[in-house]
Amino acid sequence: MKTSKKKKKNKKKSTIILETIITTINPDHTVHIAPMGIREEEGCVVIAPFKPSTTLENLERSGCAVINMTDDVRIFAGCLTGRRDWPTVPAEVIEGRRLKAALSHIEIEVKHCKEDELRPKFYCEVKHRETHLPFTGFNRAKAAVLEAAVLVSRLHMLSAGKVDTEIEYLRIAIDKTAGDQEREAWKWLMERIQEFREQETAGEDMV
Ligand SMILES: Cc1cc2nc3c(=O)[nH]c(=O)nc-3n(C[C@H](O)[C@H](O)[C@H](O)COP(=O)(O)O)c2cc1C
Structure with missing residues (x-):
């Protein structure tokens, strides 16, 4: 109690x-x-x-x-x-x-x-x-892009493992329900994660 x-x-x-x-x-x-x-x-x-x-x-x-x-x-x-x-x-x-x-x-x-x-x-x-325009309905891929964008905004704070696990799950909604806009947005975010990791590795090599 x-x-x-x-x-x-x-x-x-x-x-x-x-x-x-x-x-x-x-x-x-x-x-x-x-x-x-x-x-x-x-x-x-x-x-x-x-x-x-x-x-x-x-x-x-x-x-x-x-x-x-x-x-x-x-x-x-x-x-x-x-x-x-x-x-x-x-x-x-x-x-x-x-x-x-x-x-x-x-x-x-x-x-x-x-x-x-x-x-x-x-x-x-x-x-x-x-x-200005009507709301056309929920879409899982749009939500997945938003979540991935939040992860990208926090790359400096999160472990690579956590990011990978979450991206793996979010990718399911992209593969099943994305249109062209969502695929493009997803591609930009995945490129950014890759870029961030390359910069981190380059930084470590300098030490
Ligand atoms: C869905 C989403 C929500 C966000 N919400 C916030 C927020 O409430 N406050 C914040 O500082 N940044 C937030 N961010 C991160 C900012 O958009 C990002 O860091 C941005 O560069 C803010 O800095 P700026 O005002 O210098 O552009 C969010 C990002 C995403 C993708």
């Missing part, structure tokens, strides 16, 4: 996290595109970039951003493999740009920031919401 009470107390309240593409404006007025999870807290949309981050710097300076919902997983994989040049169009009510491929987007303004050494939290107010 005592144990179950303790368990309940320690249980963290889960919050839904949506994987999105955040577009912010750089000091030279170009657009910066980065995959990031968002959540809702205290009636605000929360963006939490790990330091260092261009998105973080842009949010601090401009105080606004666009949150893009897209099912084109090449954009997630592309941003993590040096392919950040995706078409954008002007936002409606803020000084920003949204992805042309967005199914829907939200324009936000930063209300306040909870400082943190590793991962500050930006609490944002929604200024505008718009839907």
Whole structure:
């Protein structure tokens, strides 16, 4: 009885996290595109970039951003493999740009920031919401590309064995359910893993 009470107390309240593409404006007025999870807290949309981050710097300076919902997983994989040049169009009510491929987007303004050494939290107010295209349904390969993209963003923190085991499992969904976009995105991510390992080996050889 005592144990179950303790368990309940320690249980963290889960919050839904949506994987999105955040577009912010750089000091030279170009657009910066980065995959990031968002959540809702205290009636605000929360963006939490790990330091260092261009998105973080842009949010601090401009105080606004666009949150893009897209099912084109090449954009997630592309941003993590040096392919950040995706078409954008002007936002409606803020000084920003949204992805042309967005199914829907939200324009936000930063209300306040909870400082943190590793991962500050930006609490944002929604200024505008718009839907552009219909949601066409779940696809396992799209989800697999997202998971692989998260692994690629953490290659420096994960063991090669863990990455290989997870990739092996995710590949099943790619082989069974991917279309051309998902196959292309998957290829970019696999190339990146290969590249990372080659760089690591080259680094070890230098020692
Ligand atoms: C699905 C997905 C979700 C991510 N969510 C976050 C996030 O919430 N915070 C973060 O700092 N990085 C996140 N990343 C990693 C960033 O996209 C990546 O490190 C990026 O380069 C951020 O840095 P930047 O703002 O300098 O571009 C995510 C990556 C993927 C694929």
